[in-house]
Amino acid sequence: MVSLKNLIEALGFRFFALMALLVATVGLFEEYPRYEVVGPQMLNNSTFEDGLKGWSVRTNGGSVKIVSGVVTIHNSKPKHSVGVFQIVPIPSGARSLMLSADFGTEAVVPGNKPWQLARIHVVGRTAEKKMLWGTSHVLVSKIGTNNLENYKRVFPVSGDAVDVQVAALLINATGTMRTGNFNLLPVAVRIDFQILTYFFIILWCSTLIWAYAPVIQTVIAGKNKWFLVATTMTILVGVLIPSDVSQIVMAAIKSSSDKVAWEKLLYWKYALSNAGHFAFFLFLGLASRLAFHSIKISVQFAQLSLFAAITEVLQYFAIGRSPSFVDWWVDVAGVALAFVLYWAVRGNSANSISE
Secondary structure (H helix, E strand, O other): OOOHHHHHHHHHHHHHHHHHHHHHHHHHHHHOOOEEEOOOOOOOOOOOOOOOOOOEEEOOOOEEEEEOOEEEEEEOOOOOEEEEEEEEEOOOOOOEEEEEEEEEEEEEEOOOOOOOOEEEEEEEEOOOOOEOOOOOOEEEEEOEEEEEEEEEEEEEOOOOOOEEEEEEEEEOOEEEEEEEEEEEEEEEEOHHHHHHHHHHHHHHHHHHHHHHHHHHHHHHHOOOOHHHHHHHHHHHHHHHOOHHHHHHHHHHHHHHOOOOOHHHHHHHHHHHHHHHHHHHHHHHHHHHHHHOOOOOHHHHHHHHHHHHHHHHHHHHHOOOOOOOHHHHHHHHHHHHHHHHHHHHHHOOOOOOOOO
């Protein structure tokens, strides 16, 4: 077995420099103030001080009650949706909206579909009152029992949208949902944050070139390592594609057939995304092992796990994208399976997993 000390020494300074930059980037995007409010409250009676005034109510046999500004939504019929919603115009020039709300559940049992649960969403609508389900719209969704907590998220405004629907619903799900303290505000990225973002982009480009220069030189000199290059470049391009591209593709599929539901498209989008993450890192693991089989597997696994984390963090810089811890785990699982397959095929050599 490789000791921790030997593993750290084998990974080298470049590895830990990349880790430091990764942590700094997460700190920038998660902790540094990113947005500033550029307009007034968009919702009417956002905190329910005047009861349900300004809100539309959907009961369908369920119940919607208010006590001290907290809305309690209850549904006992799984084939119905119960909740409150409000439709408000989008301010002129607004490119991003920040939605926040309190949300909690009690014994919520989901319906038969993945989207049939308790949730809060903000969905854009076109001038023809068409709901833009293909865009990012879910603030929070839960099943079971969850404490009342405040959730906040910024949503990009679609160019086709003229207004938005803000809703708190039990969608074909039974149980109880509590919500309140809504805020919907137009926001813009702060200038100082933009400057820091540009600085970090330059820092990432220079650091990646410096850190992977030895690998690049080895690949260029090699004859059978272009599959590794192709896989790596495909992954990098994939993580930096703006979210609008996938939305355009989904919209094209939806427009080709009115029988295709947005919910099904979203389900398959996430399913295929996870499968793609796993498959590409499976290929990357195999290609890396074949190209650099002299490197100890423990060292190479740590390097590829860091690369997977980097591909997630780089999504901070892509329009409409954000990193996912689940995606990172899927990536690492793909690498792990690649190494197991390599070991199974090539046998227990000096560079086997026992190292």
